[in-house]
Amino acid sequence: MRVKGRWTKRRVMDTTVASTGAKTENEDWVACMALVRDAGDEVAFARLFGHFAPRVKAFLMRSGADAALAEEVAQDVMATLWRKSHLFDPTRASVATWIFTIARNRRIDALRRAKRPEPEDLPWGPEPEPDQTEALMMQQESEKLGLALATLPEKQRVLIEKAYFGDLSHSEIAEETGLPLGTIKSRIRLALDRLRHAMK
Amino acid sequence: MTIEITHHLTDALLMAYSAGSLPEAFSLTVATHISMCDECRARLGAFDALGGALLEKDEAAMADDSLAVTMARIRAGGVTARDRPAPPVRGVFPAPLRDYVGGDLGAVRWRPIGMGVKQAILPTAKEATARLLYIPAGAAVPDHGHRGTELTLVLQGAFLDAAARFGPGDIEVAGEDVEHMPVADIGADCICLAATDAPLRFRALMPRLAQPFLRI
Ligand SMILES: [Zn+2]
Numbered sequence: 001m002r003v004k005g006r007w008t009k010r011r012v013m014d015t016t017v018a019s020t021g022a023k024t025e026n027e028d029w030v031a032c033m034a035l036v037r038d039a040g041d042e043v044a045f046a047r048l049f050g051h052f053a054p055r056v057k058a059f060l061m062r063s064g065a066d067a068a069l070a071e072e073v074a075q076d077v078m079a080t081l082w083r084k085s086h087l088f089d090p091t092r093a094s095v096a097t098w099i100f101t102i103a104r105n106r107r108i109d110a111l112r113r114a115k116r117p118e119p120e121d122l123p124w125g126p127e128p129e130p131d132q133t134e135a136l137m138m139q140q141e142s143e144k145l146g147l148a149l150a151t152l153p154e155k156q157r158v159l160i161e162k163a164y165f166g167d168l169s170h171s172e173i174a175e176e177t178g179l180p181l182g183t184i185k186s187r188i189r190l191a192l193d194r195l196r197h198a199m200k
Numbered sequence: 201m202t203i204e205i206t207h208h209l210t211d212a213l214l215m216a217y218s219a220g221s222l223p224e225a226f227s228l229t230v231a232t233h234i235s236m237c238d239e240c241r242a243r244l245g246a247f248d249a250l251g252g253a254l255l256e257k258d259e260a261a262m263a264d265d266s267l268a269v270t271m272a273r274i275r276a277g278g279v280t281a282r283d284r285p286a287p288p289v290r291g292v293f294p295a296p297l298r299d300y301v302g303g304d305l306g307a308v309r310w311r312p313i314g315m316g317v318k319q320a321i322l323p324t325a326k327e328a329t330a331r332l333l334y335i336p337a338g339a340a341v342p343d344h345g346h347r348g349t350e351l352t353l354v355l356q357g358a359f360l361d362a363a364a365r366f367g368p369g370d371i372e373v374a375g376e377d378v379e380h381m382p383v384a385d386i387g388a389d390c391i392c393l394a395a396t397d398a399p400l401r402f403r404a405l406m407p408r409l410a411q412p413f414l415r416i
Contacts, residue, residue, distance in 0.1 A: 042271065045271075049266075049267050049270065050267075052255075053262050053266060054259035054260055054261060054262055055255050055256060055258065055259055056255070057259075057261075058258040058259050058260040059255055067260070071263055074262065075269060075270045075273065076273075078270050079270055079273050079274050079277070082274050083274070083277065086282045092245065093248065093252070094249065096252035096253065096255050096256055097248050097249045097252030097253075099252070099255065100251040100252040101248055101251070103255070104218075104219070104220040107220065108220045114223075114224055115227070115324075115325070116217075116220055116224070116227045116231075117224070117227050117231040117296040117299065117300070118231055119231045119232075119234040119241065119294075119295075119296060120235035120295035121295075122241075141249075142249055142252065142253065145250065145253045146253040146256060149250070149253045160250070160254070161254055163215060163216070164218075164219045164254050167219065167221050169216065169221055170212065170216075188215075189211070192215075195250070
């Protein structure tokens, strides 16, 4: 495989990982991102597209977009992934997380026509040579978070999903579900406590 | 930044900012605090990761020609320059706030609101208001309560409110029931960024009628 640039060292890493277990799905997506960025690899992009585009579309539909708008914005999000592949930093986020932030910002533009100011970039910016161990740890942490999320009690998970995907404030969730605001706040707090505990 | 920050964002605010559901004025205040605070930046990373984990859960079928259409879009866009974001310019205001002011501290167009206190309303969507407050050393922001939530982020100087002291980078999150009167620390004039989602109710200084005009 022709891999150039800063993640070439990952090939060496892969053997280490292979000896302790299979490469996780997250690491696989990171490798695809490197191929898109360094080689404009359309096969790697097609794999990312096949997995993430339907998820972005579902996210937008749950946020109130109709199917046509969600399709359009999902395509736009995936095109942004191609164009901004050099800004993806595997020591700071999983590919899913990075795509989530792009999709969220596009949703705010497209659905709310509002603005969401971004924090200042870190003074040192994205590392030209991301640390391999750090990147690996970040990808494994993300995997762990996904598993922890799956074990949350249904009642708690539903509220977290509404907060993220319904684009609703706590009081709007209260209105929609008929639950008292205090119950919603404490369920979300419990869910976060559980996730934190699982991530220790 | 190497300043000592002791008052941080709440989980609820970070989560809503990550989800993208905050009014613009609140997002601006949160983004400005995160620009000054590595701890909250890291916590935001965790909330974004939660968004990423949730994204994995659900799918909706894409149109048959979806990938082809997207590739065509990408090719039509041509080769884009791989710019990295410019390194931030140092000043009193972090980048997101400078965008709204149109410059650093010197560019603010202050309006006096009494007792030496000045304010400048920033241009955000109407559902909530963001404004800069200038409180002379030792002076008080007029006593006020509020119906909604008020965020007050210190940019320069410090203020004292109830039992606590808020210095540069610190953020006070005041809810519904709080009646408070921030007083600028005696050492230096205090400059804050404040966001409210309901009009403030000033008790002492100003008749209610003046509020809509001043947009407080
Ligand atoms: Zn903080």
